[in-house]
Amino acid sequence: MREVCDLVVVGAGPGGIAAACRAAEAGLDVLVLDAQPEPGGQVWRGETRKKSNRLARRWLLRFAASGARFRPGARVVAAPEPGLLLVEEGASSLAVRYERLVLATGARERFLPFPGWTLPGVMGVSGLQVLVKDGLPIQGRRVVLAGTGPLLLAAASTLQAHGAEVLLVAEQAPAAQHWGFALQLWRHPGKLLQGAVMAAELLGVRTTTESWVLEARGERRLESVRMSVGGREEQLACDYLGAAWGLVPNLELARLLGCEIANGAVVVNDHMETRVPRIQAVGELLGIGGVDQALVTGELAGLAVAEQPAPEALMKSWQRIHAFADALARHDAPRAELRKLATPDTLLCRCEDVPLSALNECRDLREARLYARLGMGACQGRTCGPAAEALFGWSAEGVRPPCLPARIGSLRLPTETPTPSKRAS
Numbered sequence: 001m002r003e004v005c006d007l008v009v010v011g012a013g014p015g016g017i018a019a020a021c022r023a024a025e026a027g028l029d030v031l032v033l034d035a036q037p038e039p040g041g042q043v044w045r046g047e048t049r050k051k052s053n054r055l056a057r058r059w060l061l062r063f064a065a066s067g068a069r070f071r072p073g074a075r076v077v078a079a080p081e082p083g084l085l086l087v088e089e090g091a092s093s094l095a096v097r098y099e100r101l102v103l104a105t106g107a108r109e110r111f112l113p114f115p116g117w118t119l120p121g122v123m124g125v126s127g128l129q130v131l132v133k134d135g136l137p138i139q140g141r142r143v144v145l146a147g148t149g150p151l152l153l154a155a156a157s158t159l160q161a162h163g164a165e166v167l168l169v170a171e172q173a174p175a176a177q178h179w180g181f182a183l184q185l186w187r188h189p190g191k192l193l194q195g196a197v198m199a200a201e202l203l204g205v206r207t208t209t210e211s212w213v214l215e216a217r218g219e220r221r222l223e224s225v226r227m228s229v230g231g232r233e234e235q236l237a238c239d240y241l242g243a244a245w246g247l248v249p250n251l252e253l254a255r256l257l258g259c260e261i262a263n264g265a266v267v268v269n270d271h272m273e274t275r276v277p278r279i280q281a282v283g284e285l286l287g288i289g290g291v292d293q294a295l296v297t298g299e300l301a302g303l304a305v306a307e308q309p310a311p312e313a314l315m316k317s318w319q320r321i322h323a324f325a326d327a328l329a330r331h332d333a334p335r336a337e338l339r340k341l342a343t344p345d346t347l348l349c350r351c352e353d354v355p356l357s358a359l360n361e362c363r364d365l366r367e368a369r370l371y372a373r374l375g376m377g378a379c380q381g382r383t384c385g386p387a388a389e390a391l392f393g394w395s396a397e398g399v400r401p402p403c404l405p406a407r408i409g410s411l412r413l414p415t416e417t418p419t420p421s422k423r424a425s
């Protein structure tokens with residue numbers, strides 16, 4: 001099957017939705033592809049049904065009315081030539097030709113290995129939050145959260161609201177850095193308010209800085225965690241541990257397309273144009289900045305594609321939010337101790353069972369792939385790649401297709417004729 005359109009947007013999170021709305025409202029033929037079954041991305045997951053978030057509702061309605069076409073369950077797996085994407089949809093595949101492309105592929109959690117991190121009951125901080133929002137029973141369960149930044153508090157607040165007994169929220173950043181970050185939020189009144197609401201919701205929950213997990217223990221599943229809390233060791237019996245340190249952008253497709261990456265983010269100009277002609281990038285790809293950044297950069301990209309001027313207020317928001325993203329990156333940077341938690345037999349790649357000791361002789365990611373099968377499993381290095389980068393400084397440059405696990409057949413150019421696709425809904 002083939003699709004042809006003016007603008008293709010990859011990712012239907014806030015960034016992709018804002019870009020698609022601006023371009024489609026200006027009359028362009030816009031196609032939005034997302035691996036998920038509904039639009040909304042990570043932060044607005046399930047909001048098409050739940051309708052609990054006013055901002056999400058406003059943008060999802062606008063998206064539905066914009067005229068942009070949406071293909072759910074569409075995973076972009078390769079980009080074999082300029083202007084062409086290969087997409088896998090369930091059991092079939094699709095070739096999509098574009099005039100312009102907006103990348104809005106978002107971010108995922110950063111996992112760092114520690115003894116016991118693969119035990120059942122141990123998961124990401126936001127991953128646990130998502131499971132609970134999707135119905136994982138957590139009432140009365142004892143939970144420890146270890147991570148960094150505002151998402152740690154957001155997860156704690158969700159779990160507490162669903163009846164979990166949150167024993168400890170362990171922020172890795174030193175106290176001075178953490179409170180310094182909190183103080184500069186006066187420049188971002190919306191975020192300050194969000195932070196104050198979460199802090200009020202978490203009154204009575206033990207929250208510490210300069211704290212991290214040392215080890216998860218248990219026979220068949222998690223039974224307890226050993227923590228470093230402000231310089232002292234503690235052991236806590238618990239049912240769940242959420243452990244992840246901030247987010248890392250999903251750069252695989254941008255890398256495959258040849259976009260310039262610096263400091264872990266795609267390099268763009270004020271129109272969100274990458275260094276590759278006809279390709280823009282928005283949202284978390286530009287550095288972790290949250291939903292506001294995703295919306296503002298998405299709008300700027302959509303306006304630029306439609307050749308419409310950007311309102312000055314939008315440009316000012318972008319500059320302000322960019323400064324917030326820089327401050328967040330400094331706050332969330334994993335401290336040195338977190339890179340030394342794994343022991344020789346701790347698995348680094350859980351798909352292929354590769355322990356840290358198997359990498360002793362490897363000098364880079366390529367050798368680790370070739371000789372030890374690091375990152376060669378089902379997740380294609382999406383979990384162990386950023387961990388290897390944090391532990392050894394190995395860069396993930398030189399990504400080869402597919403950028404997501406795919407069937408061999410999806411990498412062939414299909415030859416069938418176009419079929420109509422759904423309107424955004």
Ligand SMILES: Cc1cc2nc3c(=O)[nH]c(=O)nc-3n(C[C@H](O)[C@H](O)[C@H](O)COP(=O)(O)OP(=O)(O)OC[C@H]3O[C@@H](n4cnc5c(N)ncnc54)[C@H](O)[C@@H]3O)c2cc1C
Pocket residue numbers: 010011012013014015016033034035036040041042043044074075076077104105106107108109126127130151154247250253282283284285289290291294403404
């Ligand atoms: C697990 C998790 C939970 C989070 N929870 C919260 C929260 O509760 N509150 C909060 O404020 N922020 C949360 N965030 C942060 C949030 O993701 C961002 O603030 C915001 O959603 C970024 O928007 P975005 O449009 O850049 O990307 P996203 O919202 O991440 O959207 C990216 C979209 O791209 C799609 N995609 C990626 N690659 C491909 C591909 N190759 N082919 C097709 N589709 C693709 C994904 O399926 C996804 O829907 C969370 C992040 C994560 C990772």
